[in-house]
Amino acid sequence: MLAVENITKRxxxxxxxxxxxxxxxxxxxxxxxxxxxxxSGCGKSTLFNIIGGLVDDYAGRVxxxxxxxxxxxxxxxxxxxxxxxxxxxxxxxxxxxxxDVTGVPKAERLERARRLLALVGLEGFENRxxxxxxxxxxxxxxxxxxxAFEPKLLLMDEPFGALDEQTRLLLGDQVxxxxxxxxxxxxxxxxxITEAVQLADQVIVMTYRPGRVKRVVExxxxxxxxxxxxxxxxxxxxxxxxxxxxxxxxxxxMKDIELHARAGH
Amino acid sequence: MSRRTRAAVAGLIGVAAAxxxxxxxxxxxxxxxxxxxxxxxxxxxxGKLWVEGFVVQPFALTIGQAFxxxxxxxxxxxxxxxxxxxxxxxxxxxxPWIGAAFAAPTILLFPLFLVLFGRTYATTIFVGFLAAxxxxxxxxxxxxxGVPRVLLDVGRSLRLSEAALVRRIAFPAAVPGIxxxxxxxxxxxLVNIIGMEFLxxxxxxxxxxxxxxxxxxxxxMYAAIFLIVAVSWTFLAALARLETWLRPR
Ligand SMILES: Nc1ncnc2c1ncn2[C@@H]1O[C@H](COP(=O)(O)OP(=O)(O)OP(=O)(O)O)[C@@H](O)[C@H]1O
Ligand SMILES: [Mg+2]
Numbered sequence: 001m002l003a004v005e006n007i008t009k010r011x012x013x014x015x016x017x018x019x020x021x022x023x024x025x026x027x028x029x030x031x032x033x034x035x036x037x038x039x040s041g042c043g044k045s046t047l048f049n050i051i052g053g054l055v056d057d058y059a060g061r062v063x064x065x066x067x068x069x070x071x072x073x074x075x076x077x078x079x080x081x082x083x084x085x086x087x088x089x090x091x092x093x094x095x096x097x098x099x100d101v102t103g104v105p106k107a108e109r110l111e112r113a114r115r116l117l118a119l120v121g122l123e124g125f126e127n128r129x130x131x132x133x134x135x136x137x138x139x140x141x142x143x144x145x146x147x148a149f150e151p152k153l154l155l156m157d158e159p160f161g162a163l164d165e166q167t168r169l170l171l172g173d174q175v176x177x178x179x180x181x182x183x184x185x186x187x188x189x190x191x192x193i194t195e196a197v198q199l200a201d202q203v204i205v206m207t208y209r210p211g212r213v214k215r216v217v218e219x220x221x222x223x224x225x226x227x228x229x230x231x232x233x234x235x236x237x238x239x240x241x242x243x244x245x246x247x248x249x250x251x252x253x254m255k256d257i258e259l260h261a262r263a264g265h
Numbered sequence: 266m267s268r269r270t271r272a273a274v275a276g277l278i279g280v281a282a283a284x285x286x287x288x289x290x291x292x293x294x295x296x297x298x299x300x301x302x303x304x305x306x307x308x309x310x311x312g313k314l315w316v317e318g319f320v321v322q323p324f325a326l327t328i329g330q331a332f333x334x335x336x337x338x339x340x341x342x343x344x345x346x347x348x349x350x351x352x353x354x355x356x357x358x359x360x361p362w363i364g365a366a367f368a369a370p371t372i373l374l375f376p377l378f379l380v381l382f383g384r385t386y387a388t389t390i391f392v393g394f395l396a397a398x399x400x401x402x403x404x405x406x407x408x409x410x411g412v413p414r415v416l417l418d419v420g421r422s423l424r425l426s427e428a429a430l431v432r433r434i435a436f437p438a439a440v441p442g443i444x445x446x447x448x449x450x451x452x453x454x455l456v457n458i459i460g461m462e463f464l465x466x467x468x469x470x471x472x473x474x475x476x477x478x479x480x481x482x483x484x485x486m487y488a489a490i491f492l493i494v495a496v497s498w499t500f501l502a503a504l505a506r507l508e509t510w511l512r513p514r
Binding site: 049052053054072074076077078080082083084086087088097098101129130131145149 | 413415416418419421422423424425429433434437438440512513514
Protein backbone atom coordinates (compact mmCIF):
# COMPACT_ATOMS: atom_id res chain seq x y z
CA MET A 1 0.00 0.00 0.00
CA LEU A 2 2.55 2.57 1.19
CA ALA A 3 6.24 2.25 0.53
CA VAL A 4 8.77 4.85 1.59
CA GLU A 5 12.13 4.44 -0.11
CA ASN A 6 15.32 5.97 1.09
CA ILE A 7 13.97 9.37 2.05
CA THR A 8 16.51 12.04 2.92
CA LYS A 9 15.52 15.58 3.81
CA ARG A 10 17.73 18.47 4.86
CA UNK A 11 16.78 21.93 6.04
CA UNK A 12 18.95 24.95 5.51
CA UNK A 13 18.93 27.06 8.67
CA UNK A 14 20.99 30.08 9.72
CA UNK A 15 23.08 27.74 11.92
CA UNK A 16 23.82 25.46 8.99
CA UNK A 17 22.18 22.47 7.37
CA UNK A 18 20.03 20.25 9.56
CA UNK A 19 19.70 16.71 8.34
CA UNK A 20 16.16 15.86 9.42
CA UNK A 21 15.79 12.47 7.72
CA UNK A 22 18.52 10.21 6.44
CA UNK A 23 17.67 7.22 4.25
CA UNK A 24 14.34 6.40 5.86
CA UNK A 25 12.57 3.39 4.41
CA UNK A 26 9.39 1.70 5.58
CA UNK A 27 6.42 -0.28 4.34
CA UNK A 28 2.82 -0.23 5.39
CA UNK A 29 0.95 -3.20 3.89
CA UNK A 30 -2.77 -2.94 3.21
CA UNK A 31 -4.94 -3.15 6.30
CA UNK A 32 -1.99 -2.89 8.70
CA UNK A 33 -1.62 -0.46 11.54
CA UNK A 34 1.95 0.79 11.79
CA UNK A 35 3.19 3.16 14.46
CA UNK A 36 6.25 5.33 14.03
CA UNK A 37 7.87 6.43 17.23
CA UNK A 38 10.81 8.67 17.91
CA UNK A 39 11.99 11.46 20.19
CA SER A 40 10.85 15.03 19.68
CA GLY A 41 12.64 16.68 16.76
CA CYS A 42 13.64 13.44 15.04
CA GLY A 43 11.78 14.33 11.86
CA LYS A 44 8.44 12.60 12.36
CA SER A 45 6.32 15.51 11.19
CA THR A 46 8.71 16.09 8.32
CA LEU A 47 8.18 12.50 7.16
CA PHE A 48 4.42 12.89 7.66
CA ASN A 49 4.38 15.95 5.41
CA ILE A 50 6.51 14.21 2.80
CA ILE A 51 4.25 11.16 2.67
CA GLY A 52 1.23 13.46 2.55
CA GLY A 53 2.77 15.24 -0.42
CA LEU A 54 2.93 18.66 1.23
CA VAL A 55 6.71 18.90 0.99
CA ASP A 56 8.86 18.52 -2.06
CA ASP A 57 12.62 18.90 -2.52
CA TYR A 58 13.53 15.74 -0.70
CA ALA A 59 15.51 12.79 -1.95
CA GLY A 60 13.94 9.35 -2.22
CA ARG A 61 10.51 8.11 -3.22
CA VAL A 62 7.07 7.63 -1.73
CA UNK A 63 4.96 4.99 -3.45
CA UNK A 64 1.25 4.42 -3.05
CA UNK A 65 0.16 1.07 -4.49
CA UNK A 66 3.42 0.95 -6.36
CA UNK A 67 3.12 4.39 -7.97
CA UNK A 68 5.44 7.19 -6.93
CA UNK A 69 3.53 10.21 -5.67
CA UNK A 70 3.98 13.72 -6.95
CA UNK A 71 2.37 16.12 -4.50
CA UNK A 72 -0.80 15.32 -2.58
CA UNK A 73 -2.57 12.06 -3.31
CA UNK A 74 -6.30 11.35 -3.14
CA UNK A 75 -5.73 8.04 -1.36
CA UNK A 76 -3.90 9.61 1.56
CA UNK A 77 -5.78 11.20 4.44
CA UNK A 78 -3.88 13.34 6.92
CA UNK A 79 -4.65 14.13 10.56
CA UNK A 80 -2.38 16.88 11.74
CA UNK A 81 -0.49 17.30 14.99
CA UNK A 82 -1.85 20.81 15.50
CA UNK A 83 -5.46 21.78 16.08
CA UNK A 84 -6.98 21.71 12.62
CA UNK A 85 -10.77 21.80 12.89
CA UNK A 86 -12.36 24.80 11.16
CA UNK A 87 -13.67 27.03 13.95
CA UNK A 88 -16.38 28.56 11.75
CA UNK A 89 -18.03 25.21 11.00
CA UNK A 90 -20.01 22.94 13.30
CA UNK A 91 -18.69 19.49 14.03
CA UNK A 92 -20.90 17.87 11.41
CA UNK A 93 -20.02 20.55 8.82
CA UNK A 94 -16.34 20.04 9.59
CA UNK A 95 -16.65 16.32 8.94
CA UNK A 96 -18.70 16.89 5.81
CA UNK A 97 -16.20 19.43 4.45
CA UNK A 98 -14.18 17.04 2.23
CA UNK A 99 -17.44 15.72 0.76
CA ASP A 100 -18.71 19.25 0.23
CA VAL A 101 -15.66 20.22 -1.82
CA THR A 102 -16.02 17.13 -3.98
CA GLY A 103 -19.67 17.92 -4.65
CA VAL A 104 -21.46 15.21 -2.67
CA PRO A 105 -25.10 16.34 -2.26
CA LYS A 106 -25.90 17.94 1.07
CA ALA A 107 -28.25 15.33 2.52
CA GLU A 108 -25.85 12.52 1.70
CA ARG A 109 -22.76 14.23 3.05
CA LEU A 110 -24.44 15.21 6.31
CA GLU A 111 -25.69 11.65 6.70
CA ARG A 112 -22.20 10.27 6.17
CA ALA A 113 -20.71 12.86 8.50
CA ARG A 114 -23.18 11.88 11.24
CA ARG A 115 -22.23 8.23 10.88
CA LEU A 116 -18.55 9.08 11.19
CA LEU A 117 -19.16 11.26 14.22
CA ALA A 118 -20.89 8.29 15.83
CA LEU A 119 -17.89 6.14 14.91
CA VAL A 120 -15.53 8.47 16.78
CA GLY A 121 -17.92 8.70 19.72
CA LEU A 122 -19.23 12.21 19.14
CA GLU A 123 -22.93 11.43 18.80
CA GLY A 124 -24.98 14.35 20.07
CA PHE A 125 -22.26 16.92 19.39
CA GLU A 126 -23.08 17.36 15.70
CA ASN A 127 -24.14 20.97 15.95
CA ARG A 128 -21.48 22.20 18.35
CA UNK A 129 -18.69 24.46 17.23
CA UNK A 130 -15.08 23.39 17.87
CA UNK A 131 -14.69 26.09 20.53
CA UNK A 132 -17.35 24.28 22.56
CA UNK A 133 -15.50 20.95 22.51
CA UNK A 134 -12.54 19.59 24.44
CA UNK A 135 -9.17 19.15 22.73
CA UNK A 136 -9.72 15.39 22.43
CA UNK A 137 -13.14 15.90 20.89
CA UNK A 138 -11.69 18.34 18.37
CA UNK A 139 -9.01 15.84 17.35
CA UNK A 140 -11.65 13.15 16.95
CA UNK A 141 -13.59 15.55 14.75
CA UNK A 142 -10.43 16.00 12.68
CA UNK A 143 -10.04 12.21 12.40
CA UNK A 144 -13.67 11.82 11.32
CA UNK A 145 -13.18 14.59 8.76
CA UNK A 146 -10.17 12.78 7.30
CA UNK A 147 -12.05 9.47 7.22
CA ALA A 148 -14.96 11.14 5.43
CA PHE A 149 -13.41 10.92 2.00
CA GLU A 150 -12.41 7.29 2.60
CA PRO A 151 -8.67 7.51 2.08
CA LYS A 152 -6.95 4.20 1.54
CA LEU A 153 -4.17 5.27 3.86
CA LEU A 154 -4.78 7.15 7.10
CA LEU A 155 -1.79 9.18 8.24
CA MET A 156 -1.94 10.57 11.75
CA ASP A 157 0.69 12.83 13.30
CA GLU A 158 0.47 12.64 17.09
CA PRO A 159 -3.28 13.25 17.00
CA PHE A 160 -3.54 12.92 20.78
CA GLY A 161 -0.10 14.33 21.56
CA ALA A 162 -1.47 17.22 23.57
CA LEU A 163 -3.76 15.08 25.70
CA ASP A 164 -3.24 13.35 29.03
CA GLU A 165 -2.40 9.64 29.24
CA GLN A 166 -5.82 8.46 30.49
CA THR A 167 -7.71 10.25 27.75
CA ARG A 168 -5.23 8.95 25.25
CA LEU A 169 -5.77 5.32 26.30
CA LEU A 170 -9.53 5.71 25.96
CA LEU A 171 -9.24 7.45 22.60
CA GLY A 172 -6.96 4.59 21.62
CA ASP A 173 -9.94 2.27 22.05
CA GLN A 174 -11.83 4.33 19.54
CA VAL A 175 -8.93 4.30 17.10
CA UNK A 176 -8.83 0.51 17.47
CA UNK A 177 -12.54 0.32 16.75
CA UNK A 178 -12.16 2.46 13.63
CA UNK A 179 -9.31 0.29 12.46
CA UNK A 180 -11.37 -2.84 13.04
CA UNK A 181 -14.54 -1.56 11.43
CA UNK A 182 -12.96 0.06 8.39
CA UNK A 183 -9.90 -2.17 8.10
CA UNK A 184 -8.16 1.11 7.60
CA UNK A 185 -4.49 1.03 6.63
CA UNK A 186 -2.94 3.40 9.14
CA UNK A 187 0.39 5.02 9.83
CA UNK A 188 0.33 6.62 13.24
CA UNK A 189 3.11 8.91 14.34
CA UNK A 190 3.45 9.16 18.07
CA UNK A 191 5.91 9.78 20.86
CA UNK A 192 3.99 7.61 23.30
CA ILE A 193 5.30 4.05 23.64
CA THR A 194 2.13 2.78 25.27
CA GLU A 195 0.02 4.29 22.51
CA ALA A 196 2.20 2.67 19.86
CA VAL A 197 2.10 -0.76 21.46
CA GLN A 198 -1.60 -0.53 22.33
CA LEU A 199 -2.65 0.24 18.77
CA ALA A 200 -0.15 -1.03 16.24
CA ASP A 201 0.73 -4.26 14.47
CA GLN A 202 4.25 -2.99 14.02
CA VAL A 203 6.25 -0.23 15.70
CA ILE A 204 9.05 1.54 13.87
CA VAL A 205 11.55 3.18 16.17
CA MET A 206 13.42 6.19 14.81
CA THR A 207 16.78 7.62 15.79
CA TYR A 208 17.32 11.21 16.83
CA ARG A 209 18.80 13.49 14.21
CA PRO A 210 19.35 12.54 11.58
CA GLY A 211 16.12 10.52 11.70
CA ARG A 212 16.75 6.95 10.63
CA VAL A 213 14.85 3.74 11.18
CA LYS A 214 16.54 2.18 14.17
CA ARG A 215 14.45 -0.92 14.66
CA VAL A 216 11.17 -2.49 13.65
CA VAL A 217 9.25 -4.24 16.42
CA GLU A 218 6.38 -6.58 15.58
CA UNK A 219 3.53 -6.30 18.08
CA UNK A 220 2.07 -9.79 18.25
CA UNK A 221 -0.59 -8.95 20.81
CA UNK A 222 -3.92 -10.55 19.88
CA UNK A 223 -6.71 -8.49 18.32
CA UNK A 224 -9.31 -7.28 19.01
CA UNK A 225 -7.59 -5.24 21.69
CA UNK A 226 -8.78 -2.70 24.19
CA UNK A 227 -6.90 -0.39 26.48
CA UNK A 228 -7.05 -3.13 29.15
CA UNK A 229 -4.16 -4.74 27.36
CA UNK A 230 -1.77 -2.27 28.97
CA UNK A 231 -1.83 -4.34 32.15
CA UNK A 232 -0.75 -7.58 30.46
CA UNK A 233 2.84 -8.83 30.89
CA UNK A 234 3.45 -9.06 27.13
CA UNK A 235 2.53 -5.42 26.85
CA UNK A 236 5.04 -4.54 29.53
CA UNK A 237 7.73 -6.58 27.80
CA UNK A 238 7.17 -4.83 24.45
CA UNK A 239 7.14 -1.39 26.06
CA UNK A 240 10.41 -2.21 27.82
CA UNK A 241 12.03 -3.36 24.56
CA UNK A 242 11.05 -0.19 22.76
CA UNK A 243 12.03 2.01 25.67
CA UNK A 244 15.50 0.48 25.63
CA UNK A 245 15.89 1.57 22.03
CA UNK A 246 14.32 4.90 22.52
CA UNK A 247 16.05 5.91 25.73
CA UNK A 248 19.38 6.45 24.02
CA UNK A 249 17.81 8.54 21.29
CA UNK A 250 15.66 10.56 23.64
CA UNK A 251 18.66 11.39 25.81
CA UNK A 252 20.57 12.52 22.72
CA UNK A 253 17.65 14.83 22.01
CA MET A 254 17.69 16.11 25.59
CA LYS A 255 21.42 16.84 25.40
CA ASP A 256 20.85 18.77 22.21
CA ILE A 257 18.18 20.86 23.87
CA GLU A 258 20.37 21.58 26.89
CA LEU A 259 23.24 22.51 24.64
CA HIS A 260 21.04 24.90 22.73
CA ALA A 261 19.69 26.39 25.92
CA ARG A 262 23.23 27.03 27.15
CA ALA A 263 24.35 28.46 23.82
CA GLY A 264 21.32 30.71 23.84
CA HIS A 265 22.19 32.30 27.21
CA MET B 266 -31.09 38.97 34.93
CA SER B 267 -28.88 37.82 32.09
CA ARG B 268 -25.32 39.03 31.86
CA ARG B 269 -26.19 41.18 28.84
CA THR B 270 -29.05 42.98 30.57
CA ARG B 271 -26.91 43.50 33.64
CA ALA B 272 -24.14 44.95 31.46
CA ALA B 273 -26.64 47.21 29.69
CA VAL B 274 -28.03 48.43 33.03
CA ALA B 275 -24.53 49.02 34.38
CA GLY B 276 -23.70 51.00 31.24
CA LEU B 277 -26.81 53.14 31.55
CA ILE B 278 -26.12 53.80 35.22
CA GLY B 279 -22.61 54.96 34.33
CA VAL B 280 -23.86 57.28 31.58
CA ALA B 281 -26.58 58.66 33.84
CA ALA B 282 -24.05 59.31 36.61
CA ALA B 283 -21.74 61.10 34.18
CA UNK B 284 -24.67 63.21 32.91
CA UNK B 285 -25.63 64.11 36.48
CA UNK B 286 -22.05 65.11 37.25
CA UNK B 287 -21.89 67.32 34.15
CA UNK B 288 -25.26 68.83 35.04
CA UNK B 289 -24.00 69.63 38.55
CA UNK B 290 -20.74 71.14 37.30
CA UNK B 291 -22.61 73.45 34.91
CA UNK B 292 -25.35 74.36 37.40
CA UNK B 293 -22.79 75.21 40.04
CA UNK B 294 -21.26 77.59 37.55
CA UNK B 295 -17.86 75.90 37.51
CA UNK B 296 -18.09 75.62 33.72
CA UNK B 297 -19.98 78.06 31.53
CA UNK B 298 -23.08 76.65 29.76
CA UNK B 299 -21.64 78.27 26.63
CA UNK B 300 -18.88 75.68 26.70
CA UNK B 301 -20.75 72.62 27.88
CA UNK B 302 -24.50 72.39 27.51
CA UNK B 303 -26.18 70.97 30.62
CA UNK B 304 -27.56 67.51 29.76
CA UNK B 305 -31.03 68.60 30.86
CA UNK B 306 -31.11 71.05 27.96
CA UNK B 307 -30.54 68.32 25.39
CA UNK B 308 -34.10 66.99 25.01
CA UNK B 309 -35.33 70.50 24.31
CA UNK B 310 -32.49 71.15 21.90
CA UNK B 311 -33.22 67.88 20.19
CA GLY B 312 -36.86 68.90 19.78
CA LYS B 313 -35.75 72.15 18.23
CA LEU B 314 -33.45 70.35 15.79
CA TRP B 315 -36.37 68.12 14.88
CA VAL B 316 -38.68 71.06 14.21
CA GLU B 317 -36.08 72.69 12.00
CA GLY B 318 -35.76 69.45 10.01
CA PHE B 319 -32.19 68.98 11.23
CA VAL B 320 -32.56 65.38 12.36
CA VAL B 321 -33.83 62.88 9.83
CA GLN B 322 -32.32 64.22 6.65
CA PRO B 323 -28.83 65.04 7.99
CA PHE B 324 -28.77 61.71 9.83
CA ALA B 325 -29.61 59.90 6.60
CA LEU B 326 -27.06 61.96 4.65
CA THR B 327 -24.23 61.25 7.06
CA ILE B 328 -25.04 57.58 7.36
CA GLY B 329 -25.29 57.34 3.57
CA GLN B 330 -21.90 58.96 3.04
CA ALA B 331 -20.27 56.86 5.74
CA PHE B 332 -21.80 53.77 4.15
CA UNK B 333 -20.56 54.75 0.70
CA UNK B 334 -17.05 55.53 1.95
CA UNK B 335 -16.78 52.36 4.06
CA UNK B 336 -18.16 50.15 1.28
CA UNK B 337 -15.74 51.65 -1.22
CA UNK B 338 -12.93 51.13 1.30
CA UNK B 339 -13.98 47.49 1.71
CA UNK B 340 -14.27 46.92 -2.03
CA UNK B 341 -10.86 48.40 -2.71
CA UNK B 342 -9.08 47.54 0.54
CA UNK B 343 -9.93 43.87 0.98
CA UNK B 344 -8.55 42.87 -2.45
CA UNK B 345 -5.47 45.04 -1.84
CA UNK B 346 -4.83 43.49 1.56
CA UNK B 347 -5.36 40.05 0.03
CA UNK B 348 -2.86 40.83 -2.71
CA UNK B 349 -0.27 42.02 -0.19
CA UNK B 350 -0.64 38.62 1.49
CA UNK B 351 -0.58 36.56 -1.69
CA UNK B 352 2.47 38.38 -3.02
CA UNK B 353 4.76 38.52 0.02
CA UNK B 354 7.26 40.70 -1.83
CA UNK B 355 4.59 43.31 -2.43
CA UNK B 356 3.49 42.95 1.18
CA UNK B 357 6.95 43.53 2.59
CA UNK B 358 7.56 46.37 0.13
CA UNK B 359 4.35 48.33 0.74
CA UNK B 360 3.30 47.55 4.29
CA PRO B 361 5.59 50.21 5.84
CA TRP B 362 4.40 52.87 3.39
CA ILE B 363 0.75 52.13 3.99
CA GLY B 364 1.37 52.02 7.72
CA ALA B 365 2.98 55.46 7.51
CA ALA B 366 0.10 56.82 5.42
CA PHE B 367 -2.24 55.65 8.18
CA ALA B 368 -0.80 58.34 10.44
CA ALA B 369 -1.15 61.09 7.82
CA PRO B 370 -4.04 63.53 8.42
CA THR B 371 -5.36 63.26 4.87
CA ILE B 372 -8.29 65.53 5.73
CA LEU B 373 -5.88 68.47 5.70
CA LEU B 374 -5.62 68.00 1.94
CA PHE B 375 -9.24 69.13 1.67
CA PRO B 376 -8.49 72.22 -0.46
CA LEU B 377 -7.08 69.89 -3.07
CA PHE B 378 -10.21 67.73 -3.05
CA LEU B 379 -12.38 70.83 -3.26
CA VAL B 380 -10.52 71.83 -6.38
CA LEU B 381 -10.86 68.33 -7.80
CA PHE B 382 -14.47 67.55 -6.93
CA GLY B 383 -15.95 70.86 -5.81
CA ARG B 384 -18.22 71.27 -2.78
CA THR B 385 -20.02 67.99 -3.42
CA TYR B 386 -20.58 64.60 -1.83
CA ALA B 387 -17.74 63.31 -3.98
CA THR B 388 -15.35 65.35 -1.81
CA THR B 389 -16.74 64.24 1.55
CA ILE B 390 -17.02 60.60 0.51
CA PHE B 391 -13.56 60.62 -1.00
CA VAL B 392 -12.02 62.06 2.17
CA GLY B 393 -13.83 59.38 4.18
CA PHE B 394 -12.75 56.67 1.78
CA LEU B 395 -9.12 57.74 1.89
CA ALA B 396 -9.00 57.50 5.66
CA ALA B 397 -10.97 54.25 5.74
CA UNK B 398 -9.19 52.24 3.09
CA UNK B 399 -5.85 52.14 4.92
CA UNK B 400 -6.96 50.19 8.00
CA UNK B 401 -8.89 47.82 5.73
CA UNK B 402 -5.76 47.04 3.70
CA UNK B 403 -3.54 46.63 6.76
CA UNK B 404 -6.00 44.55 8.79
CA UNK B 405 -6.91 42.35 5.83
CA UNK B 406 -3.26 41.51 5.19
CA UNK B 407 -2.75 40.86 8.90
CA UNK B 408 -5.85 38.66 9.01
CA UNK B 409 -4.66 36.50 6.12
CA UNK B 410 -1.15 36.28 7.57
CA GLY B 411 -2.68 35.07 10.81
CA VAL B 412 -4.50 32.12 9.24
CA PRO B 413 -2.93 29.04 10.87
CA ARG B 414 -0.80 27.18 8.37
CA VAL B 415 -2.30 23.87 9.37
CA LEU B 416 -5.78 24.92 8.20
CA LEU B 417 -4.38 25.61 4.74
CA ASP B 418 -2.52 22.29 4.89
CA VAL B 419 -5.83 20.53 5.54
CA GLY B 420 -7.14 22.09 2.34
CA ARG B 421 -4.02 21.16 0.43
CA SER B 422 -4.19 17.58 1.65
CA LEU B 423 -7.80 17.53 0.37
CA ARG B 424 -6.42 18.69 -2.99
CA LEU B 425 -8.37 21.93 -3.08
CA SER B 426 -7.54 24.29 -5.93
CA GLU B 427 -5.79 27.54 -4.99
CA ALA B 428 -9.06 29.44 -5.50
CA ALA B 429 -11.01 26.99 -3.34
CA LEU B 430 -8.30 27.16 -0.68
CA VAL B 431 -8.80 30.91 -0.43
CA ARG B 432 -12.58 30.87 -0.68
CA ARG B 433 -13.28 27.89 1.56
CA ILE B 434 -10.50 28.22 4.14
CA ALA B 435 -8.34 31.35 4.11
CA PHE B 436 -11.21 33.80 3.77
CA PRO B 437 -13.52 32.41 6.46
CA ALA B 438 -10.52 32.08 8.77
CA ALA B 439 -9.64 35.73 8.11
CA VAL B 440 -13.15 37.15 8.53
CA PRO B 441 -12.77 38.27 12.17
CA GLY B 442 -9.56 40.14 11.36
CA ILE B 443 -11.07 41.73 8.25
CA UNK B 444 -14.01 42.96 10.30
CA UNK B 445 -11.65 44.57 12.79
CA UNK B 446 -10.42 46.55 9.79
CA UNK B 447 -13.97 47.39 8.69
CA UNK B 448 -14.90 48.65 12.15
CA UNK B 449 -11.85 50.90 12.17
CA UNK B 450 -12.69 51.96 8.62
CA UNK B 451 -16.18 52.98 9.59
CA UNK B 452 -14.94 55.09 12.48
CA UNK B 453 -12.26 56.76 10.37
CA UNK B 454 -14.69 57.39 7.54
CA LEU B 455 -17.28 58.87 9.86
CA VAL B 456 -14.87 61.14 11.72
CA ASN B 457 -13.40 62.44 8.47
CA ILE B 458 -16.76 62.92 6.79
CA ILE B 459 -18.12 64.82 9.80
CA GLY B 460 -14.95 66.89 9.88
CA MET B 461 -15.27 67.63 6.21
CA GLU B 462 -18.95 68.55 6.50
CA PHE B 463 -18.03 70.86 9.34
CA LEU B 464 -15.15 72.46 7.42
CA UNK B 465 -17.03 73.13 4.20
CA UNK B 466 -20.45 73.61 5.82
CA UNK B 467 -22.04 71.01 3.63
CA UNK B 468 -23.93 67.73 3.86
CA UNK B 469 -25.29 66.09 6.99
CA UNK B 470 -24.68 66.18 10.74
CA UNK B 471 -21.29 67.89 10.48
CA UNK B 472 -23.02 70.83 8.81
CA UNK B 473 -25.63 70.91 11.59
CA UNK B 474 -22.90 70.97 14.24
CA UNK B 475 -21.26 73.81 12.36
CA UNK B 476 -24.56 75.68 12.00
CA UNK B 477 -25.42 75.35 15.70
CA UNK B 478 -21.89 76.40 16.59
CA UNK B 479 -22.09 79.59 14.57
CA UNK B 480 -25.53 80.33 15.99
CA UNK B 481 -24.15 79.86 19.52
CA UNK B 482 -26.81 77.23 20.08
CA UNK B 483 -24.58 75.14 22.27
CA UNK B 484 -27.24 72.60 23.37
CA UNK B 485 -28.20 72.13 19.72
CA MET B 486 -24.57 71.46 18.87
CA TYR B 487 -24.30 68.78 21.53
CA ALA B 488 -27.59 67.27 20.42
CA ALA B 489 -26.19 67.00 16.89
CA ILE B 490 -23.03 65.38 18.27
CA PHE B 491 -25.25 62.81 19.97
CA LEU B 492 -26.81 62.07 16.63
CA ILE B 493 -23.34 61.38 15.24
CA VAL B 494 -22.75 58.88 18.02
CA ALA B 495 -26.06 57.29 17.06
CA VAL B 496 -24.85 56.97 13.47
CA SER B 497 -21.72 55.13 14.48
CA TRP B 498 -23.69 52.94 16.88
CA THR B 499 -26.20 51.96 14.18
CA PHE B 500 -23.44 51.23 11.75
CA LEU B 501 -21.35 49.13 14.14
CA ALA B 502 -24.44 47.09 15.04
CA ALA B 503 -25.08 46.44 11.34
CA LEU B 504 -21.46 45.35 10.87
CA ALA B 505 -21.73 42.96 13.80
CA ARG B 506 -24.83 41.44 12.17
CA LEU B 507 -23.03 41.03 8.89
CA GLU B 508 -20.09 39.38 10.60
CA THR B 509 -22.19 36.77 12.43
CA TRP B 510 -24.00 36.11 9.17
CA LEU B 511 -20.72 35.49 7.35
CA ARG B 512 -19.16 33.60 10.20
CA PRO B 513 -21.34 32.36 13.04
CA ARG B 514 -18.24 31.57 15.15
N1 LIG C 1 10.74 24.31 7.96
C1 LIG C 1 11.82 23.97 8.66
N2 LIG C 1 12.95 24.68 8.58
C2 LIG C 1 14.05 24.33 9.27
N3 LIG C 1 14.12 23.26 10.08
C3 LIG C 1 13.02 22.51 10.23
C4 LIG C 1 11.81 22.82 9.53
N4 LIG C 1 10.89 21.89 9.87
C5 LIG C 1 11.49 21.06 10.74
N5 LIG C 1 12.78 21.42 10.95
C6 LIG C 1 13.74 20.73 11.80
O1 LIG C 1 13.73 19.37 11.46
C7 LIG C 1 13.76 18.55 12.61
C8 LIG C 1 12.59 17.62 12.62
O2 LIG C 1 11.37 18.35 12.82
P1 LIG C 1 9.98 17.64 12.94
O3 LIG C 1 8.95 18.67 13.11
O4 LIG C 1 9.82 16.71 11.81
O5 LIG C 1 10.16 16.82 14.30
P2 LIG C 1 9.14 15.87 15.05
O6 LIG C 1 9.78 14.55 15.15
O7 LIG C 1 7.80 15.94 14.42
O8 LIG C 1 9.09 16.50 16.49
P3 LIG C 1 7.85 16.57 17.54
O9 LIG C 1 7.72 15.21 18.13
O10 LIG C 1 8.30 17.55 18.55
O11 LIG C 1 6.64 16.99 16.78
C9 LIG C 1 13.76 19.49 13.80
O12 LIG C 1 15.07 19.54 14.29
C10 LIG C 1 13.35 20.83 13.26
O13 LIG C 1 14.05 21.84 13.91
MG1 LIG D 1 5.94 16.64 14.98
